[in-house]
Amino acid sequence: MSQAAVLAQAPEGFFTQRDPEDLDCVAQNGFCPSWIVENFDRYVDPFFQHVYLTLVSLIIGFAIAFTLGLLAHRQRWLAGPLTAMTSVLYTIPSIALFLMLLPLTGRGNTTALIALVAYTQLIIFRNVVNGLRQVPPDIVDAAEGMGLTPMQTLLRVEVPMALPEILAGLRIAASTIVGLATLAFFAGAGGLGAEIAAQINFKSNVVVAGGLAVLLAAGLDLAVLGIQRALMPWRRAVAA
Amino acid sequence: MSSEAASLELREVVKRYPGTDEPAVDNLSLEVPAGEICVLVGPSGCGKTTAMRMVNRMIDITDGDILLDGGSITERSPAELRREIGYVIQQIGLFPHRTIGDNIAVVPRLLGWDKQRVSDRVDELLELIGLDAEMRERYPAQLSGGQRQRVGVARALAGDPPLMLMDEPFGAIDPINRERLQNEFLRLQAELRKTIVFVTHDIDEAIKMGDRIAVLQKGGKLAQFASPAELLTNPVSPFVEDFVGADRALKRLALQRVRDIDLWKGALCRTGESTADVRARLADADLEFPLLVDGDGRPLGWLSERGMAGERVMEDLRSRAEPTVEMDDIMRDALSDLLANQTMYGPVLDDQGRVQGILSLRAIAGALNIRPEDVPSGAGLAETSSPS
Numbered sequence: 145m146s147q148a149a150v151l152a153q154a155p156e157g158f159f160t161q162r163d164p165e166d167l168d169c170v171a172q173n174g175f176c177p178s179w180i181v182e183n184f185d186r187y188v189d190p191f192f193q194h195v196y197l198t199l200v201s202l203i204i205g206f207a208i209a210f211t212l213g214l215l216a217h218r219q220r221w222l223a224g225p226l227t228a229m230t231s232v233l234y235t236i237p238s239i240a241l242f243l244m245l246l247p248l249t250g251r252g253n254t255t256a257l258i259a260l261v262a263y264t265q266l267i268i269f270r271n272v273v274n275g276l277r278q279v280p281p282d283i284v285d286a287a288e289g290m291g292l293t294p295m296q297t298l299l300r301v302e303v304p305m306a307l308p309e310i311l312a313g314l315r316i317a318a319s320t321i322v323g324l325a326t327l328a329f330f331a332g333a334g335g336l337g338a339e340i341a342a343q344i345n346f347k348s349n350v351v352v353a354g355g356l357a358v359l360l361a362a363g364l365d366l367a368v369l370g371i372q373r374a375l376m377p378w379r380r381a382v383a384a
Numbered sequence: 385m386s387s388e389a390a391s392l393e394l395r396e397v398v399k400r401y402p403g404t405d406e407p408a409v410d411n412l413s414l415e416v417p418a419g420e421i422c423v424l425v426g427p428s429g430c431g432k433t434t435a436m437r438m439v440n441r442m443i444d445i446t447d448g449d450i451l452l453d454g455g456s457i458t459e460r461s462p463a464e465l466r467r468e469i470g471y472v473i474q475q476i477g478l479f480p481h482r483t484i485g486d487n488i489a490v491v492p493r494l495l496g497w498d499k500q501r502v503s504d505r506v507d508e509l510l511e512l513i514g515l516d517a518e519m520r521e522r523y524p525a526q527l528s529g530g531q532r533q534r535v536g537v538a539r540a541l542a543g544d545p546p547l548m549l550m551d552e553p554f555g556a557i558d559p560i561n562r563e564r565l566q567n568e569f570l571r572l573q574a575e576l577r578k579t580i581v582f583v584t585h586d587i588d589e590a591i592k593m594g595d596r597i598a599v600l601q602k603g604g605k606l607a608q609f610a611s612p613a614e615l616l617t618n619p620v621s622p623f624v625e626d627f628v629g630a631d632r633a634l635k636r637l638a639l640q641r642v643r644d645i646d647l648w649k650g651a652l653c654r655t656g657e658s659t660a661d662v663r664a665r666l667a668d669a670d671l672e673f674p675l676l677v678d679g680d681g682r683p684l685g686w687l688s689e690r691g692m693a694g695e696r697v698m699e700d701l702r703s704r705a706e707p708t709v710e711m712d713d714i715m716r717d718a719l720s721d722l723l724a725n726q727t728m729y730g731p732v733l734d735d736q737g738r739v740q741g742i743l744s745l746r747a748i749a750g751a752l753n754i755r756p757e758d759v760p761s762g763a764g765l766a767e768t769s770s771p772s
Contacts (some may be wrong), residue, residue, distance in 0.1 A: 306482055378483075
């Protein structure tokens, strides 16, 4: 009778458990390796949903912030207002932003992506502007003096030289967004956060869902580092 | 290989920055004939760099006009104009993210040259500046300061521009390498004959590099525009006199070579020669003691009284013929040699070591009165210059 009661309350995956020792572990919300092995499937879809939310918001966020950064660099008067705007976005508490958007855009990916994109803005924008600002003036002077147009100078000289700073911003944004996306379920967009919240006291569940998020963050970080190395052969040549 | 150099004319050029009373460049008029180096020199804040940067429209002129080969620069788009004007700055400004080859190729690519032509041009320029072909794939950070400066010059020459602007191009180089780079550049210029506007604050560099020197003073006013020799001989104002320095007579000597001045005639004699003949020659010479030479005319030493006592010249020297100077020596160095040996006279030798005349302190003093237009300068001086 009492066992039936436990069964009734347990998550679906519980029924696949046969080993009494495991049963005991799950019943105590412990860390149960064999349960994890048998139930790993249930994390695949949320994981890819998490990857989707992270990558799409990073790509859109980078495109917007990079463009704004170039604009602010070319039109110096825009730098102040744009910095202020992206800072305000960054200071809104994330859960509040997810909930605030609900009445406007409804539950689902759109709401989650809007909020996540908003959070990338300050980090990437600030690094783009700082990176461009740190390009030595004599190099820009030489470029213009040789007859590169302002746009050619920007794209062929200033942006490549600002890349370390810009990509550093992208790395910070990536790990921030992986973290924030765990709250996306407040907007009804699922992701690993939904799994964590569903059984927040069950250690096995939290470890697997949380661990996947950490792995995703680390993987993205390595990917950006790889891009950085591929795009900047001159740094390797000098170090060698 | 070289396109025609362009003439440059600044016509009453004015630069006034908004919110300032004093203009940065005030009514500056200069004419630079094609193929000459015009140096803009003056103390900091005299507007020399501003004046140079107006030529390629890095700074827009407020009033007046600048003509490149007779055409106003204000009618050209800045980017297009700049591709025709070589540009070298003190910090060099090589692109650190591009290889040396790519750095040199910037302007040819902007000009739309095809790949093969760009590549050939890069090879040609690396050879011209004396860098190995393998340097092509290196990055600027892998080069020494002197090599980077050479690449900066090569990059400016890449599009074969008829005009070059150089803003303190050797300013950040240590004195020894600086002198070497200056000499290299003058040899290059003797071959290329570009029109060059060269900015420096160093009057010695101005005198060495310039065919003509424009001395600017505070407020961007032209104090004097003249050849180096003229500037040193006839400074037109106390400012210019002060700026060229109290040692301007010595600086003039740096522009002259021993062959350029009237040497004294000495009385040469050989051992065993009739002393009567030697006395006859002495009467005709500028110096009262004879110089003993060997069979090939090389100096042995100044003959003593005793050497002249008998019928025949005997080898009896009052002193060795130290120092000797050569026809191609710079006058300033020759004077220094005389002073170092505490002597008034020194035999002048040709490249076979034969005596051609006598250099004396009085002859040097006389040389300072020669007409300025007889004094070679700039590229002319470099043609016969040996690497130092």
